Amino acid sequence: MPGQTLYDKLWAAHVVREQEDGTCLIYIDRHLVHEVTSPQAFSGLRLAGRKPWRAGANVAVVDHNVPTIDRAHGIADPVARVQVQTLDRNCRQFGILEFGMSDPRQGIVHVIGPEQGLVLPGMTVVCGDSHTSTLGALGAFAQGIGTSEVEHVLATQCLLQRKAKNMRVEYFGVMPRGVTAKDLVLAWIGRIGTAGATGHTVEFCGEPVVGLSLEGRMTMCNMAIEAGARAGLVAVDEKTIEYVRGRPFAPAGALWERAAQEWRRLRTDDDAVFDRTVRLDVGAVAPQVTWGTSPEMVLPIDACVPDPAQEPDPIRRQGIIRALAYMGLTPGTALSDISIDKVFIGSCTNARIEDLRAAAEVVHGRRVASRVKLAMVVPGSGLVKSEAEREGLDRIFRDAGFEWREPGCSMCLAMNADRLEPRERCAATSNRNFEGRQGQGGRTHLVSPAMAAAAAIAGHFVDIRTFT
Amino acid sequence: MRVFSQVTGIVAPLDRANVDTDAIIPKQFLKSVERTGFGPNLFDEWRYLDRGEPGQDARGRTENKDFLLNRAPYREATILLARDNFGCGSSREHAPWALLDFGFRAVIAPSFADIFYSNSLKNGLLPVVLPTSQVDALFDACGRELGFQVTVDLQAQTVGPVSGAHFAFSVDPFRRQCLLQGLDDIDLTLQYKEDILAYERRRRVAAPWLFQ
Ligand code: SF4
Numbered sequence: 001m002p003g004q005t006l007y008d009k010l011w012a013a014h015v016v017r018e019q020e021d022g023t024c025l026i027y028i029d030r031h032l033v034h035e036v037t038s039p040q041a042f043s044g045l046r047l048a049g050r051k052p053w054r055a056g057a058n059v060a061v062v063d064h065n066v067p068t069i070d071r072a073h074g075i076a077d078p079v080a081r082v083q084v085q086t087l088d089r090n091c092r093q094f095g096i097l098e099f100g101m102s103d104p105r106q107g108i109v110h111v112i113g114p115e116q117g118l119v120l121p122g123m124t125v126v127c128g129d130s131h132t133s134t135l136g137a138l139g140a141f142a143q144g145i146g147t148s149e150v151e152h153v154l155a156t157q158c159l160l161q162r163k164a165k166n167m168r169v170e171y172f173g174v175m176p177r178g179v180t181a182k183d184l185v186l187a188w189i190g191r192i193g194t195a196g197a198t199g200h201t202v203e204f205c206g207e208p209v210v211g212l213s214l215e216g217r218m219t220m221c222n223m224a225i226e227a228g229a230r231a232g233l234v235a236v237d238e239k240t241i242e243y244v245r246g247r248p249f250a251p252a253g254a255l256w257e258r259a260a261q262e263w264r265r266l267r268t269d270d271d272a273v274f275d276r277t278v279r280l281d282v283g284a285v286a287p288q289v290t291w292g293t294s295p296e297m298v299l300p301i302d303a304c305v306p307d308p309a310q311e312p313d314p315i316r317r318q319g320i321i322r323a324l325a326y327m328g329l330t331p332g333t334a335l336s337d338i339s340i341d342k343v344f345i346g347s348c349t350n351a352r353i354e355d356l357r358a359a360a361e362v363v364h365g366r367r368v369a370s371r372v373k374l375a376m377v378v379p380g381s382g383l384v385k386s387e388a389e390r391e392g393l394d395r396i397f398r399d400a401g402f403e404w405r406e407p408g409c410s411m412c413l414a415m416n417a418d419r420l421e422p423r424e425r426c427a428a429t430s431n432r433n434f435e436g437r438q439g440q441g442g443r444t445h446l447v448s449p450a451m452a453a454a455a456a457i458a459g460h461f462v463d464i465r466t467f468t
Numbered sequence: 469m470r471v472f473s474q475v476t477g478i479v480a481p482l483d484r485a486n487v488d489t490d491a492i493i494p495k496q497f498l499k500s501v502e503r504t505g506f507g508p509n510l511f512d513e514w515r516y517l518d519r520g521e522p523g524q525d526a527r528g529r530t531e532n533k534d535f536l537l538n539r540a541p542y543r544e545a546t547i548l549l550a551r552d553n554f555g556c557g558s559s560r561e562h563a564p565w566a567l568l569d570f571g572f573r574a575v576i577a578p579s580f581a582d583i584f585y586s587n588s589l590k591n592g593l594l595p596v597v598l599p600t601s602q603v604d605a606l607f608d609a610c611g612r613e614l615g616f617q618v619t620v621d622l623q624a625q626t627v628g629p630v631s632g633a634h635f636a637f638s639v640d641p642f643r644r645q646c647l648l649q650g651l652d653d654i655d656l657t658l659q660y661k662e663d664i665l666a667y668e669r670r671r672r673v674a675a676p677w678l679f680q
Contacts, residue, residue, distance in 0.1 A: 016667045017660055023642045025660060027667050029678050037560065039501035048654070053664075056679075065499065079499040079522050086501050123678065130559040130583060146561035146587035147503075148653070156657045158664060162640070164582075194486055195553035198582055228556065230582050251677035259677045294486050315485055315551060322484075413558075415495045434490045434557060436513045 003269025005166045006233050007201040010141040010266070014124045016158055025158045029123040030140075033060035033096070033150070034109050035087040036415070037128030041151035042090040052094050053157040059118050060091050060098040063108045064415050068378055068405035071101060080416065094154075107381020107407040110134040110348040114218065115381055117247025121236045121263040126153055131348050131431065133224045137217035138244070139236035139266040141201070144225065164230065165275040167200035168268075171208040173283035178465035180358070181216035182350060182429070182448035184208065185223040186288035188280060190298040198228035200276065203268060208282045209234060214243040215354040222349045223431050226295040235267035287464050289335045290433045290446040292323035297433070299335060301451070301463045307331035326435055327443050328423060336461050338445070339371060340425045343456040344438070345402075345449055346378030347412035347430035353387050355380075355429065355449040360393040362453035362464070368401035369459030376403040376418070378410040402456070414439045427455040470592030471650035475573040476619040476630065477546030480536055481610040487550055488557035489584060493566040497522050506562055507569030511537065537570075541615040549606050550577040554595075555584025564588045574620045576627060578603050589643045590653065596620060596627055602635045622647060 004012070016025040038060070045051070052058060065080040075081040084101065091098035099106045105116060110131055113119040119135045125142035126132060128150040135142035145159065153159060169188055185204075189196075202224045209217065217234045224232030234240075241260050244250050251259045286300035297320075299306070308320040308331065324331065329338070345351070345359050356379065368375045377397050379385035385407055388394055394404045411418040412430040420426055420442025429452050433444040447455065454467045497509045499522055508526035515537060517530040531538045537545070548567065554577040555563060564587050567575065574594040588595045598606075609629065610616045620627050622644060628634030645651065657664075672679050 017663045019642065021640070021642050023640070025657060025663070027664070027671070036498050040503045040561075043501070043503075050654070054668075077499075083499050083501055120677070122675070128559060128561075130557065144559040144583055146559055146583060146590065148561060148587065148590040152653050152657065155654045156664065157668075158657055160653055160657060194556055195579060195581070198553070198579065228553070228581060249680075251680065255677050255680075259675070262675065294488075318483075319485055413490075413495050415498065432488075432490070432557060434488045436494055437490050440494070440513055440519050 003272040005268045005272045005274060006139065006203055006235055006266060007141065007166055008272070010122065010124065011163055013122070023160060023162055026124060026161055028126050028153050028157055028159055029057065030119060030125045031058045031153050032109050032113055032118070032125065032127035032132070033058055034064060034127070034129060035062045035083045036064045037147050038090065038150055039083060039086045040147050041154060042094070044151045045154055050155045052096065052154045055095040057157060058096045058154065060087055060096055061106060061109050061112055062087055062101050064409045064413065066101050066408040067416050068408055068410050068418055071406050104382045107384065108348045108351065108409055110222065111352060111380035111384065114138055115247070115383055117244060117250030120244060120250065120259070121240055121266050126159060130225045131222055133230065133232045134218050134222040134348055136221040136224070136231050136233040137214060138240055139234065139263065141231055141233070143230040165200045167197055167202045167229065168274040168277045169202055169204050170277060170279045171204070171206035171282050172279065173208065173281045175208050175211065175282050176285070176465070178287055178450070179282065179285050180448040180450065181212050181219040183285055183288045184282060185220040186290070186295065186298045186446065187285045188278065189223065189227045189295050190288070191280065192227055192278060194226060194294050194296045195228045197224065200229050201231045201233060202229040203233045203235070205235065210237065213354055214239060215352045218352065219349055223295065226431055236263045287448060287451050289451065289461055291327065291329060291335065292320070293326055293433055293435050294323070295431065295433060295446060297323055301335055301461060303335055305329045305331050305333045305335065336463060338425070339460040340427045340455055341373050342420060342424055342426040343372060343375035343452055344378070344411045344426055344428040344430065345376070345452050346380070346410050348380065349431040350429035350449050351378060351380030351384065353384050356384065356388050356393050359449040359453035360396045362450050362467070363400045363402070363457065364396050366400055366457045368456045371459045372456055374403065375401060375456040376405055376411070378405045379407045381407050411438050413437060427452045427461065469590065469646065469650050469652055472573065472592045472594050472622055472647040474619060474621045474623065475546055476617060477573070478541055478544055478615050478617055479547045479549050479606065479610055480542040480545035481549045481607050482536055483551065483607060485551035486553045486556055489555055489560050489563040490557055492555070492563040493560065494520070496520065498560060498562055503565055504569055506566035507571070510566040510570040511535070546571055546573050547618060547620060548572050548575045549603065549610065550575060551603070552577065552579045554580050556581040559583045561587045561591070564591045564593045568593050576603065576606065589647065592647060594620060594622060594647065596637050598627065598635055598637055
């Protein structure tokens, strides 16, 4: 029998019951909850007279709807306020731990999960949010679910699911200067397309991935869903264990030793077989910029906006024409000639401390270009924010003309007041450049934190490798 | 759950690949704490020329006359035809809720994003996967005949015009049963309560840190 992949191991350890047709009941160790995808699940629970199966396995936080300024005044938008209050009430009623809007630990759900040690290697983790894939960076099987499944997990602590296929994404070569985890994952999505990993759980591996910090690995797993994979994974190593050590909800003492021992086994066996393998030479990866309305519409910074006439496939050609019209771009324009109106440094992809440090390093001692109407930094959590302030990063950003905000999803999806106006162009460190994602008619270009910072200073995209 | 066995209706041909859930139902409408009422805002940014806000009366808004669902006879469509990777992006179940609330009962495409696919099945919206060549044939038929209708039959697992050739499709047998009988997932799972408890007892011993 061949060896097992990390995904095979995590799956096998959580099967409660398997039906003849292959559908499995899998046990969920941690359920993270936010205000947008949970209210209907709690109502369903209440309507059926059910209670959470294990209230202690659930942790909730408000992130999507919260304002990033003037928190003391509460939420001005009455509809958003009701949703936040609904989560508060549901958590109180069902005895679920919640980090509310004024809790110093509040932040984006996928940032606070690892930060608090609520997500541990070897766990199955779900959240009613597609970017739950982020948490696979810790060697946990983490996936996004819909609201019906949120209710199912609340009521049964299980998920009904069929096992996905295994995909290995193997990076090799030496990381060039200026290239980050964000660029590695964007290059992969550009290669295989937004549906390239549908039906698979993806394991990112190879020396360049091992060389990344846990934060970089989270950036990569975060975007696994943008290639269609519900879950991304990175094997556990000593860096993972050091990352988890001492976190508030992580095990301690004798239990810690035992857990760490177990976690060291969470890696793919050498003779395991993957359904599919994709290999990428990082030496050939340049800093990436998306030009269209899907994360697969991405190119290296030294490229030009593509010409639809060159695309033989008629459906793809139509897609390019529509994207260029929406984005207001002309074929053949150098990406570095594209000017921007706003800059957003934030989101569960790139708002951890390392991301803010990388952006601050670029910004240090400079000024945001005068054509840029708004450049904002939205830390991923309250703790990221206070750490950044302790390091003086907030000063660097403010001195350069950036706004320094309270933590939350903010302009990643523009559910709160932070948004693009029609036709405004934004350099964003988030994960989705869909039409209207950052505000109706808004134009989003996805980049790494350093590239976003450099664009803020220059007023247009620039190659971070030559930006001095 | 809502039962699904068979539906006959007008096919709305939405000729785009990678239709994401942000497009299906934009974020401002996710502030609702209900499961219903999303129909007027389905494809909001394509359907209207003004910016939609939750709670607004759709009757006073400016429609985009060019958009498919604003043209007769597609306002009455019950089957949506689309291209690859339909429903990609966010996990919002509001996407199938909005499609259902508008009146759609089935979506036909060459491929779907995983989360959207499972969300749909759990709400009685049937996602039908057909090979690209058959999807092309349906688009052609829509182009030839205004108000082209098909029957989607889950019992027989076929799609086709009222008279003419039918295409077979496959769907997970367990999910099919749940749809045909309108079974509730939670009730089904709770039949195995003892298995879950037994699993938890084993895990508490093997990995006690998970139960702190
Ligand atoms: S930061 Fe953006 S992608 Fe991440 S959870 Fe929030 S809205 Fe979703």
